[in-house]
Amino acid sequence: MAEPVDIPEDDEPGEDVKKFMFVNRRAPYGTIYALEGLEMVLITGAFDQDVSVVFMDDGVFQIVKGQDTKAVNMKNFSPTYRALEGYDIDKLYVERESIEARGLTAEDFVVPVKVLSAAELAGLMAEQHVIISA
Amino acid sequence: MAEPVDIPEDDEPGEDVKKFMFVNRRAPYGTIYALEGLEMVLITGAFDQDVSVVFMDDGVFQIVKGQDTKAVNMKNFSPTYRALEGYDIDKLYVERESIEARGLTAEDFVVPVKVLSAAELAGLMAEQHVIISA
Amino acid sequence: MKFSVLVNEGPFTHQASDSAYHFVKAAIGKGHEVMRVFFYHDGVNNGAKLSSPQQDDRNIVKLWSQLGKEHGLDLVICVAAALRRGIKDDVLAEGFRISGLGQLIEAGMETDRLVVFGD
Amino acid sequence: MKFSVLVNEGPFTHQASDSAYHFVKAAIGKGHEVMRVFFYHDGVNNGAKLSSPQQDDRNIVKLWSQLGKEHGLDLVICVAAALRRGIKDDVLAEGFRISGLGQLIEAGMETDRLVVFGD
Amino acid sequence: MLHTVNKSPFERTALATCLRYAREGDSILLYEDGVYAVRKAQSTTADVAAAAAKFKLFVLGPDLDARGVRPDQVIDGIRIVDYGGFVDLAAENGPVQAWL
Amino acid sequence: MLHTVNKSPFERTALATCLRYAREGDSILLYEDGVYAVRKAQSTTADVAAAAAKFKLFVLGPDLDARGVRPDQVIDGIRIVDYGGFVDLAAENGPVQAWL
Numbered sequence: 251m252a253e254p255v256d257i258p259e260d261d262e263p264g265e266d267v268k269k270f271m272f273v274n275r276r277a278p279y280g281t282i283y284a285l286e287g288l289e290m291v292l293i294t295g296a297f298d299q300d301v302s303v304v305f306m307d308d309g310v311f312q313i314v315k316g317q318d319t320k321a322v323n324m325k326n327f328s329p330t331y332r333a334l335e336g337y338d339i340d341k342l343y344v345e346r347e348s349i350e351a352r353g354l355t356a357e358d359f360v361v362p363v364k365v366l367s368a369a370e371l372a373g374l375m376a377e378q379h380v381i382i383s384a
Numbered sequence: 385m386a387e388p389v390d391i392p393e394d395d396e397p398g399e400d401v402k403k404f405m406f407v408n409r410r411a412p413y414g415t416i417y418a419l420e421g422l423e424m425v426l427i428t429g430a431f432d433q434d435v436s437v438v439f440m441d442d443g444v445f446q447i448v449k450g451q452d453t454k455a456v457n458m459k460n461f462s463p464t465y466r467a468l469e470g471y472d473i474d475k476l477y478v479e480r481e482s483i484e485a486r487g488l489t490a491e492d493f494v495v496p497v498k499v500l501s502a503a504e505l506a507g508l509m510a511e512q513h514v515i516i517s518a
Numbered sequence: 519m520k521f522s523v524l525v526n527e528g529p530f531t532h533q534a535s536d537s538a539y540h541f542v543k544a545a546i547g548k549g550h551e552v553m554r555v556f557f558y559h560d561g562v563n564n565g566a567k568l569s570s571p572q573q574d575d576r577n578i579v580k581l582w583s584q585l586g587k588e589h590g591l592d593l594v595i596c597v598a599a600a601l602r603r604g605i606k607d608d609v610l611a612e613g614f615r616i617s618g619l620g621q622l623i624e625a626g627m628e629t630d631r632l633v634v635f636g637d
Numbered sequence: 638m639k640f641s642v643l644v645n646e647g648p649f650t651h652q653a654s655d656s657a658y659h660f661v662k663a664a665i666g667k668g669h670e671v672m673r674v675f676f677y678h679d680g681v682n683n684g685a686k687l688s689s690p691q692q693d694d695r696n697i698v699k700l701w702s703q704l705g706k707e708h709g710l711d712l713v714i715c716v717a718a719a720l721r722r723g724i725k726d727d728v729l730a731e732g733f734r735i736s737g738l739g740q741l742i743e744a745g746m747e748t749d750r751l752v753v754f755g756d
Numbered sequence: 757m758l759h760t761v762n763k764s765p766f767e768r769t770a771l772a773t774c775l776r777y778a779r780e781g782d783s784i785l786l787y788e789d790g791v792y793a794v795r796k797a798q799s800t801t802a803d804v805a806a807a808a809a810k811f812k813l814f815v816l817g818p819d820l821d822a823r824g825v826r827p828d829q830v831i832d833g834i835r836i837v838d839y840g841g842f843v844d845l846a847a848e849n850g851p852v853q854a855w856l
Numbered sequence: 857m858l859h860t861v862n863k864s865p866f867e868r869t870a871l872a873t874c875l876r877y878a879r880e881g882d883s884i885l886l887y888e889d890g891v892y893a894v895r896k897a898q899s900t901t902a903d904v905a906a907a908a909a910k911f912k913l914f915v916l917g918p919d920l921d922a923r924g925v926r927p928d929q930v931i932d933g934i935r936i937v938d939y940g941g942f943v944d945l946a947a948e949n950g951p952v953q954a955w956l
Contacts, residue, residue, distance in 0.1 A: 268746050273953065275873070277764055279822050280789030281637075282531050283645075286678055286718060293738040297746065307873055308764050311792065314824040321818030321838070322536060325575040328824075347876070351766070353797035372877040376857050380745035381953045382643065383753050384678075402627050407853065409773070411864055413922050414889030415756075416650050417526075420559055420599060427619040431627065441773055442864050445892065448924040455918030455938070456655060459694040462924075481776070485866070487897035506777040510757050514626035515853045516524065517634050518559075519847045526856070530721050531679050533788045537762070540818070544839035550847065560650050560679070568723030579723075602649050604687030604698075604728065631846050633760075634854040638947045645956070652888045656862070659918070660946075663939035669947065750946050752860075753954040767869055 268379040270294055271302045274309035275383070278328070279319070284312045285327050287384025292330075295337025302378070303334070304371055305363070306345035310352060313344075313359045331361045345371055402513040404428055405436045408443035409517070412462070413453070418446045419461050421518025426464075429471025436512070437468070438505055439497070440479035444486060447478075447493045465495045479505055521545050522554045522625035526636030528563030529578040530571065535564050538635040539581055546589050554592045554625040555582075557614075559636070562600040565593070567611035579611050586613035594621045640664050641673045641744035645755030647682030648697040649690065654683050657754040658700055665708050673711045673744040674701075676733075678755070681719040684712070686730035698730050705732035713740045758849035762788035762856065765800045770855040775803075778811050783849050785842060786834075787816035791823060794830045801831060808833040816842060858949040862888035862956065865900045870955040875903075878911050883949050885942060886934075887916035891923060894930045901931060908933040916942060 272291050278284040294301050305312060312328070319326040334342070344363040349355065356365050366374075375381060406425050412418040428435050439447060446462070453460040468476070478497040483489065490499050500508075509515060523542055527534035542552050557564050569579045586593045593614045595605060600616055607616060626632050642661055646653040661671050676683050688698045705712045712733045714724060719735055726735060745751050759778055763770040771786075771793055778784060784807070786793050793804050794815045807813060813834045820827070820836065827836060837845065846852050859878055863870040871886075871893055878884055884907070886893050893904050894915045907913060913934045920927070920936065927936060937945065946952050 266746070270742070270745060275956075277767075277789045277792065277823070279819075280533050280762065280764070283678065289717060290677070290738055290741065294742050296739065297742050299742070299746065307869060308767055308789070308792070311823060316824035316826065317822060318824070319822040322533075322540070322822045323576050324533075324536065324822065325572075326822070351799040352792075353795065368876045372879050375877060375953060376879060376882075376950065378951045380751045381753075381951050382741075382745070382751070383755065383954050383956050384645070400627070404623070404626060409856075411867075411889045411892065411923070413919070414652050414862065414864070417559065423598060424558070424619055424622065428623050430620065431623050433623070433627065441769065442867055442889070442892070445923060450924035450926065452921040452924070454921070456652075456659070456922045457695050458652075458655065458922065459691075460922075485899040486892075487895065487901075502776045506779055509777060509853060510779060510850065512851045514632045515634075515851050516622075516626070516632070517636065517854050517856045518526075521843075521846070528679065528722070533762075537788060540839040541842055545843045548840060548843055550843065560647065563682075563722065566723040568725055568728070570720045570723070572717075572721075598691075601689045602691075603647070603682065604685040604689070606687055609687070609723065609728070631852055633846055633852050634856070635762075636854065636856040640943075640946070652862075656888060659939040660942055664943045667940060667943055669943065750952055752946055752952050753956070754862075755954065755956040769867055 267298065267300050269300045269377060271304060271375060271378040271381045273381060273383045274305045274312055275307040277308040277311045279322065279324055283384045288327060288330060290382060290384065291334065291339060292337060295339050301339045302341040302343060302374060303339065304343045306348045310344055310348050310354060313361055315358060315360050328360050343371060401432065401434050403434045403511060405438060405509060405512045405515045407515060407517045408439045408446055409441040411442040411445045413456065413458055417518045422461060422464060424516060424518065425468065425473060426471060429473050435473045436475040436477060436508060437473065438477045440482045444478055444482050444488060447495055449492060449494050462494050477505060519631065520551045520553055520629045522629040522632050524622060524632060524634045525555060525557050525561040525564060526559040526634065528560040529569060532637045534635040534637060535578050539578060541633065543585060552591060553629050554594055554621065556594050556622040556625060558596045558599050558622065562595045562603055562605045565595040565611050565614035566605055566609050568609055583611050583613040638750065639670045639672055639748040641675065641748040641751045642671065643741060643751060643753045644674060644676045644680040644683060645678045645753065647679040648688060651756045653754040653756060654697050658697060660752065662704060671710060672748050673713060673740065675713050675741040675744055677715045677718050677741065681714045681722055681724045684714040684730050684733035685724055685728050687728055702730050702732040757782055758845050758852045759784045760852065760854045761786050761790040764789040765793040774855040775807055783812040783814060783845055785814045785816065785845055787819050791815050791819045791825060794834050795825055796829055796831055805831050814845060857882055858945050858952045859884045860952065860954045861886050861890040864889040865893040874955040875907050883912040883914060883945055885914045885916065885945055887919050891915050891919045891925060894934050895925055896929055896931055905931050914945060
């Protein structure tokens, strides 16, 4: 894993920078996709790319507060989402329709997220070079 | 795999006979559950048990006619369902609600099936000793 | 009461193996007998001894081996499903054995409850 | 055009590996370049050489090895996902190599299209 | 009999099919990602509350905890059990059908 | 861009979410178990026919054949392609989003 790289917020992406979007649609723990998906995102931090991470459908449950995995004896990886900022990965989006259906608000998450509609996220998605689904 | 055993239809189940139900809810080819599920059913034929096989939800697609897997280069196992009769496994049920939602009728299947409602199948299910989902 | 358990998914990818493990442990703790744990589909990967999860995560393959040893559990890997997935005797973890699907049917015949864990 | 492919599921259990194989073969047939096929999650099991499917079924592990050989494909198994699942060099099929997740990101950076196959 | 459901009601039809099959007196245990069904104030709540009134609904506490679902968020009438409770449910009820 | 959907519309929400994200001019390819969505005369037909009128819908022929879905059962306006056509769709459209 890479050291956090300090790039000013207003830095323009260089020529070699591509837009990567990670689409998270799965709940944590029932399957490993959420955990291994997060590992992919973290690695991207080492490559200085323009990274967006989107949580939609049951993927929004990945970042809800209060996860306690002691009794299932699995690794609680929800605190690791807070490490993303250290890798300059701060474009975290949550789909409005998904959280409304689940009775959640932006306050319920372990990291600061921007709440966007599916239509807004679809616009962002169309601008990407690479979209990875876990 | 066992030789087909010839038991008369009106034979009463003996004391050692248990009721096994196999519940098939998955489409074929997209995943291996249907194929490996069928392998489980075939083995049961060697044990002289009282076996029921139920197709519901996308599981009804396992037995539709006209499957041709040449272009996907996978094994077409749909003809194997016709071998079940040789193992005296002839209680094949299809859920009415599932086939109606999919625009299918009993004529669309590679094997003779009995079409029952979910309520009727639920009654059968409650009588089982063992229920196996693939 | 006499239980048997069927595990349809491999370690880590699905929670099925963890849930089955906790169920079996609790059943034994309550004085029930667990006759057999049968591993089918990707479940056969639970018997792969080379599995090395991260240090801070549980090692479910080892947990099964330990539970098997402590309580003389019969941990059976289905041979047909295992061949497809490259699990053979030389990669088999301690306490597991490879056998046929008949062992599952037999477990169904001889136990009071068969409980299935999968995806 | 330059493609890379990500395969998230193992052989046989899901069709993902078959679909990816046919896609890669067709892309090469159309004169495109396939820079890398990256295997992640259970996809790492596609590189397990011990896999022995039934005689009348396709052997997708061997098909990947052959396609890799014919066209010099870079077939990369993710090391972290492989460790969890017990895939190490000694069980690796011909033509596959084990490397880090960075190889996936690099593929995304250097190709025109990354296509994902999974469950 | 005992029905088990380990899938999210938002993503799969397992719970819906289970409820088509459950009969009076049956028990239903929600576990793994199935526990998301028990939450109040979400789009699935009315259907699950109706099921809780009709059948004996249980949810696995360890899976609730892992997913950050607090006991006060659980629909009234759904009982929280641990793995031992899961074993008891399997032992006390007839056959077990896993709606995978 | 190109959206791919490989899940049955009866069992998963992948197609529904895809249709929430597809924009004018986008292409959608249904393959693997996703091909069940293209069948006429089933409960999902009206929604998929509406999508076919709005977006460019494609279905993978090899997966149709494997599942016994005949070309005459496919909703009008959905084009059947082979693996080469899948490659063309990926090449001709912008990024590819796989709705797994």
